[in-house]
Amino acid sequence: MSDVRITENDMLTETKTLLNLPPGYSARPATLEDVPAITRLLNRTSQAMIGVEDYNENELRKELQAPGLDLQADSLAILSADGDLAAYVDMFALVKPQVYPMTFGRVHPDHMDRGLGSAVLAWSQARAEQHLAEAPEHLRFAIRAFTYGGWQPAADLLAGNGYSLFRHAFKMRRDFNGDIEAPDWPEGVRIETYRHPDGAEAVYRALDEAFQDHFGHIHEPFEAGYERFTHFLIGDEAFDPDLWFLAKDGDEIAGVALCRKWDDEDRTAAYVADLGVRRQWRKRGLGRALLLHAFRAMQARGLKAATLHVDAGSLTGAVRLYENAGMHVHRRIDRYEKLLRDGEEISTTALD
Known part of the structure; x- marks a missing residue:
C-alpha cells in the first residue's frame, strides 16, 4: 500500500x-x-x-x-x-x-x-x-459528522467508534400546488431584490448578525467569513441575484432570503440557501413574509417546489416558521460528535 x-x-x-x-x-x-x-x-x-x-x-x-x-x-x-x-x-x-x-x-x-x-x-x-x-487549550473540542437519518450502517459505525448522536437537522420542502398566499409585510418594511455586486457586503453583515443566534455559530473576523460567503453563495453556479430578496426598514436590512435557482437533488425545485431576520425585527412575521415572497417568485418562474435545510432544534423556532409557510419535513439528517476535550463552549448553544 x-x-x-x-x-x-x-x-x-x-x-x-x-x-x-x-x-x-x-x-x-x-x-x-x-x-x-x-x-x-x-x-x-x-x-x-x-x-x-x-x-x-x-x-x-x-x-x-x-x-x-x-x-x-x-x-x-x-x-x-x-x-x-x-x-x-x-x-x-x-x-x-x-x-x-x-x-x-x-x-x-x-x-x-x-x-x-x-x-x-x-x-x-x-x-x-x-x-x-x-x-486553545481551554476550549471544548469535538469531531462532528452527519449521516442521513435511518441509515443504520453509518449509525452503527459512528457509535462503534465513540461518536454520540447529539442533534438532528431536517430537509424541508413545499410543493407549489395552487396559488401561494401574498406575504403580509410588517409596517415600515419593504421588499427589494439584491443588486449585484454592490450589495454583497451589506447582505453578508446582516446575515452574519442574524445567524449569531444559530446553534453552533462561532464568531469570526469579517474578512474570513465574507470570503467564504462569496465563494459558496455568489460563486455558486446556481446563484441568481434575482432570487436574493432583502427586507428593508429605511436603509437597514432587516432580513434576507437568499435562494438558489435549483436544488441539486431536484432541479424542478429552488433551494433557500439562507433565511435570516435580525433580532430587532423578529416576532413580526417578517421571516414568513420573506419566505412566501420567495415562493411566489419561484412559482412565477415555473419551478414546482422549494426546499431548505434547518436545524431541527432551531433556537429561533425556524421549524415552526417553515411549517407555517406550508413546508413539511422531507428528510432527516442525524448529527454526531466525538468529544476529544471538554472545556469552555464558544459556539452558540442557547439564546440570551
Missing part, C-alpha cells in the same frame, strides 16, 4: 498502521482530478441511503476549493486494487478557532464490510487531533 500524506510534516511512516487497510487497497490525498470519481461514489452511496443522487461535479469542485481547505492534508481517497475509488473522506475546519472540525466520509456500496469505514474514521481522528493541538 502507498503512504498517505496526511500533513506535510508528520505521520507519513505511521499511515499503514493508522488505516489498517485490507490487502489490495491503497490510499492517498484526493485531488481536483478526482472530482468526477468522488461524485460518482457519493451518488452511489446516496442512492443506497435515500434513493436519489444528491451530488454534482460542479458543486463538489467548488466545495473542495473552499478558502482554507488543503486537499493534501484535509482529504483521503482509498483505492481498490484495480484503481477504482472505494472510499473517500475529507475534513472541513475552516472557522478559526476551529473546535468542531466536520468530517464527511463515504464507502462505495461494493466495498462495504471490509473495514474501510473504520479506516475513514481513523484518518478523521488523526486529522482532528492535529487541529486539537492547535486549538
Whole structure:
C-alpha cells in the first residue's frame, strides 16, 4: 500500500498502521482530478441511503476549493486494487478557532464490510487531533459528522467508534400546488431584490448578525467569513441575484432570503440557501413574509417546489416558521460528535 500524506510534516511512516487497510487497497490525498470519481461514489452511496443522487461535479469542485481547505492534508481517497475509488473522506475546519472540525466520509456500496469505514474514521481522528493541538487549550473540542437519518450502517459505525448522536437537522420542502398566499409585510418594511455586486457586503453583515443566534455559530473576523460567503453563495453556479430578496426598514436590512435557482437533488425545485431576520425585527412575521415572497417568485418562474435545510432544534423556532409557510419535513439528517476535550463552549448553544 502507498503512504498517505496526511500533513506535510508528520505521520507519513505511521499511515499503514493508522488505516489498517485490507490487502489490495491503497490510499492517498484526493485531488481536483478526482472530482468526477468522488461524485460518482457519493451518488452511489446516496442512492443506497435515500434513493436519489444528491451530488454534482460542479458543486463538489467548488466545495473542495473552499478558502482554507488543503486537499493534501484535509482529504483521503482509498483505492481498490484495480484503481477504482472505494472510499473517500475529507475534513472541513475552516472557522478559526476551529473546535468542531466536520468530517464527511463515504464507502462505495461494493466495498462495504471490509473495514474501510473504520479506516475513514481513523484518518478523521488523526486529522482532528492535529487541529486539537492547535486549538486553545481551554476550549471544548469535538469531531462532528452527519449521516442521513435511518441509515443504520453509518449509525452503527459512528457509535462503534465513540461518536454520540447529539442533534438532528431536517430537509424541508413545499410543493407549489395552487396559488401561494401574498406575504403580509410588517409596517415600515419593504421588499427589494439584491443588486449585484454592490450589495454583497451589506447582505453578508446582516446575515452574519442574524445567524449569531444559530446553534453552533462561532464568531469570526469579517474578512474570513465574507470570503467564504462569496465563494459558496455568489460563486455558486446556481446563484441568481434575482432570487436574493432583502427586507428593508429605511436603509437597514432587516432580513434576507437568499435562494438558489435549483436544488441539486431536484432541479424542478429552488433551494433557500439562507433565511435570516435580525433580532430587532423578529416576532413580526417578517421571516414568513420573506419566505412566501420567495415562493411566489419561484412559482412565477415555473419551478414546482422549494426546499431548505434547518436545524431541527432551531433556537429561533425556524421549524415552526417553515411549517407555517406550508413546508413539511422531507428528510432527516442525524448529527454526531466525538468529544476529544471538554472545556469552555464558544459556539452558540442557547439564546440570551
